[in-house]
Amino acid sequence: MELLYSSCVGLLVACGVFLILRARTFPVVLGLTMLSYAVNLFLFASGRLTMNKAAVLGFSDGYADPLPQALVLTAIVIGFAMTAFVVILAIRGRADLGNDHVNGSEVPATSRNAGSQRKEQGKA
């Protein structure tokens, strides 16, 4: 279980980081969401992984650590609020700046594209 769990978290982090490094806002928002999922799972694991244990003291022999669950709950709420905010901000950025690039301007066309465009203009 540990291997599966940790590789899931690792995969989510890898995907999240990859997406955050993209140039457009939509992948970045997706990446942030994935990263926050990974972080939430990781926080769960910080209280050790157990099967079929209640987070209640005194009613069973073993119990799961209740604190990480409380932390994750808080983290999820905050994460949702922040994601909602960044989505709205991305939409406003799209409207204000006319494109959805994170740095606010279109990437300059690559030299090859520019060359072919120039050729077409020449023909016209």
Next chain:
Amino acid sequence: MTQHLTSLPVLLPMLAAIFMLMPPCGKNLRARRIVSVGMGLLTTVASAILMLMTQEHGTSVYAIGNWSAPFGIVLIADPLSALLVTLTSFLGLVCGLYSCAGDDERGSFFHPLLHFLVLGVNGAFLTGDAFNLFVFFEVLLIASYSLLMHGGDKRNTRAALQYVILNLVGSSVFLIALGILYGTLGTLNMADMAQKVTLLQGDDVYLAKIGGLLLLVVFALKGALLPLHLWLPNTYSTAMPVVAALFAIMTKVGVYSMMRVYTLIFGEEAGELSHMAQNWLWWLAMATIVMGAIGVLASQDLRKMVANLVVVSVGTLVALVAVQSVQSSAAAVYYLVHSTLVSAALFLLADLIARQRGKVADRITAGRPVAQPLFLGGAFLVAAVAVIGMPPLSGFVGKIWILRSTLDTPYGNWFWLVYLVASLAVLVSVSKAGSTVFWHHTGKSDSEQERAHPAQICAVLLLVMCAPLMVVFAGPLSEYALLAAQELHDFTGLLQDVLGGVN
């Protein structure tokens, strides 16, 4: 009543903000302004009383809901946090006052957001729980996101987008660090962590080290330390000036968290992990000072210059945190108060100057003369002398103290070199900016020019007067700073106060 005083700097802004969203002052700007300034004043008074109380009776610990530490959340008001809370509340009051001149009409919820920001910052200063620190960070961050967008244009959206994304990634890293630390230490109460960290064995030591260094990344991001400082000049110079003035305290939250975490949890008594961040902090701080100074020299307009001055002050503070002696921490406390007030004053002044110079705004070139040269010029002179660190104002006292306290440290010579050269750069560019703006004129002053509103004048004077006052009361202030630094470094009393019943 007195035992609940510790919670007031957090509760009052929250109540104020919620109250201002409710019907009696929901749509009424006048009522909102009165409530905002009134509640700001109340918060400031409560914080000041708290500060005086901690000076007299020592640290007070407030268990929220009477759930005792380490499981419940505690608020800790020691001299350092009480001082910073007072500073924040005062800054909130002044910025609220300044915005009454019309800045708050440009968006819907300026005053509530301002109080939410004060709530977040005060909470971050007071909390004694690492996870709660994260929560208050988020509160202050979401308020700052909205304030950044307040009355903004296109440039603003771009800067805000980058700032938000960067901080969201920072929050994720923060949570990962907390997860690692909880996994190894089994607690998130900072005082308890300080005790548990000495008992670590085997691989847990390395895990805790990773957690601690990840925290360093987060605090460096919030505090705008070198590789992570690039967002700051852009963000601060596109935000509304009154918002930027308010943000002057936000980098200090990062620095304060460093002070706490790396002296309390990973401080002298942390066994293998003691002083683990010191080397990193030291060199990064030097690099930050250099980059900030270059930024100040290269700035084309006043607001960007002030933003870069903030970077320099962060570098100086972090270098002092890295020294980790009582003297250097005391110097850091004094310098922190001074630099926050002065940079806030400069942001507000840059705004007034920009308004009165028409199209040239705050660019450092010759332009139309300002309408109130005596007031603006005088205030700018005082603030500039203070920020450069020339005698006789507060910057000079701070600078002497900083240089004294770094003299005997291993890299003291390097620090002197870097810091003094940076000061020279600041001196050159600030005096150049001042003389260009006030003495090089093209065209005539317009008789219908916008003059500063009384509220604005009052706010700027309140901030600018702090620099001479910090010199006049340098004696009591430095005693207080020393007391705060001693409490910061000698925390056995704190451990007993927080965990009294447990051990």
